[in-house]
Amino acid sequence: QQPVQSPQAVILREGEDAVINCSSSKALYSVHWYRQKHGEAPVFLMILLKGGEQKGHEKISASFNEKKQQSSLYLTASQLSYSGTYFCGTESGGATNKLIFGTGTLLAVQP
C-alpha cells in the first residue's frame, strides 16, 4: 500500500523551515527521500535504514521512527532551489526489495 505524505503542498518564503511527513501501514526496512523538479527525473536525497537514525544533507535532514512506521524530512532555511515535489519511498525488506513511493508533497519556495 502506498505511503501517505503530509502536507500535500506547502508554500514557503526563502529562509523559512518546513517538515514533510511520510507514514506507512507496513513494517519498514528503510525509507528513501527524493526531490523531483517539474518534468525531470527524481533525484535521491537520502536513505534511512531501520534503527531510527537521523541523517543530514546540507540543510536537509530526516528521521525515521520504525516503531511508528513514519519518517519526516526537515528543510531548514529554505532556498529557491528547494522547490519541487518531494517523495518518500519505502522498502519493507525481504528477498524482493522494491521501493514504493509515497503520494508526494509539492513544495514552493518564494523570494
Place this chain on the structure above:
Amino acid sequence: DGGITQSPKYLFRKEGQNVTLSCEQNLNHDAMYWYRQDPGQGLRLIYYSQIVNDFQKGDIAEGYSVSREKKESFPLTVTSAQKNPTAFYLCASRKPTVSTEGYTFGSGTRLTVV
C-alpha cells in the same frame, strides 16, 4: 560518466500499437525498475528485475511486458492491452538490493496516445 539512458524522450503511439521504451545503464547495477507517473501523481511500480533473466511484476504490470537479457538493458514494451498508456515512464537502477544507496533514474520517456 555513468548513468541511465532512456530513449526516446518523447513517443507517440497509435491505438492498438505496441511500443518499446529503451533503458540502458552503465553503472554496473544489478537491479533495474520501471515506474509510471501520471500528471500530479506519484510513481507506481510496473516491473522490476534484480538479476539477468529474471523479473517480477509490480503493482500495475497489466498491459506491459519486459525482458532482461543483459545486465545493462531493461526494455519496457507497452502493449495494446494497456488501455490508458499516456504517462511519463521512468527507468531506475540500483546496486545489489541490500544497499545504503538510493535509486538512480533516467531522464524519462513521455508517451502519448494519438
